Amino acid sequence: MGASIPLLAGADAARLKTDHAILSSLDTAIERFVERLRSAALSQAVSARLAELLRIQRYNESGAEQAVAAVALSATGLEDARLASAASAFAGAAGALLSAWDPDTSADAARPDAALHAMEAGYEDLKAALLSAGADSRLSLTEMEQALRRSSALRRAVQQVHKAQRRLSREREP
Numbered sequence: 001m002g003a004s005i006p007l008l009a010g011a012d013a014a015r016l017k018t019d020h021a022i023l024s025s026l027d028t029a030i031e032r033f034v035e036r037l038r039s040a041a042l043s044q045a046v047s048a049r050l051a052e053l054l055r056i057q058r059y060n061e062s063g064a065e066q067a068v069a070a071v072a073l074s075a076t077g078l079e080d081a082r083l084a085s086a087a088s089a090f091a092g093a094a095g096a097l098l099s100a101w102d103p104d105t106s107a108d109a110a111r112p113d114a115a116l117h118a119m120e121a122g123y124e125d126l127k128a129a130l131l132s133a134g135a136d137s138r139l140s141l142t143e144m145e146q147a148l149r150r151s152s153a154l155r156r157a158v159q160q161v162h163k164a165q166r167r168l169s170r171e172r173e174p
Contacts, residue, residue, distance in 0.1 A: 023064050030057060052171065056164045063160035070153035073146055080138050083147075086129040090122035090151060094158045101165040116162055123155045 034054065042050065078087050097115035127148065134144030 017068055019064075023061065027057060027061050030054075049171075052167065056167050056171070059160045059164035059167070063157045063164065066153045066157035066160060070150050070157060073150040073153070076143055076146070078147065080133060083126075083129050083133055083139070086122075086126040087147075087151070090119070090126040091154075093119040093122035094154060097158055097162055101162070101169075112162065112166065116159075119155070119158060123151065126151050 034050065037050065078084050093115065097112065097119045100112040100115040130139065130144050130147050130151070133139040134141050139147070
């Protein structure tokens, strides 16, 4: 097996699927609770806050789905130094974006936005490197497609978690 994208290195697909199943069960319980709440007369403010919290929940669920999809795709063919470097840079930027939301490490409110920009740039560089490697036969087209789908799923997972965290931080503001 080839080098993996470090952010997913060591991720146990079975464990991730189990954790996702737990999250899905929690989502189902939340949906049932919300259905019961809807039959009650909610104020407009409470209804709006509930809608926002449901949006945050959906972002987290979507991020988990994308992480499961990413880890399910093998990461073969990234032995090439240019590809490994691009994959590592993207994964580092994605990890930094997730870390930017850690209140113990992030005192700067703009840090997540800068980290998002860096992650997007890293993804674009990785995508270009993968397409180039497919075009010049350093990767088979099948390996290229698989790596593109894996990195795209990881990007979407991190984007969704970022959206959830950004909205959650707004919820916590006085």
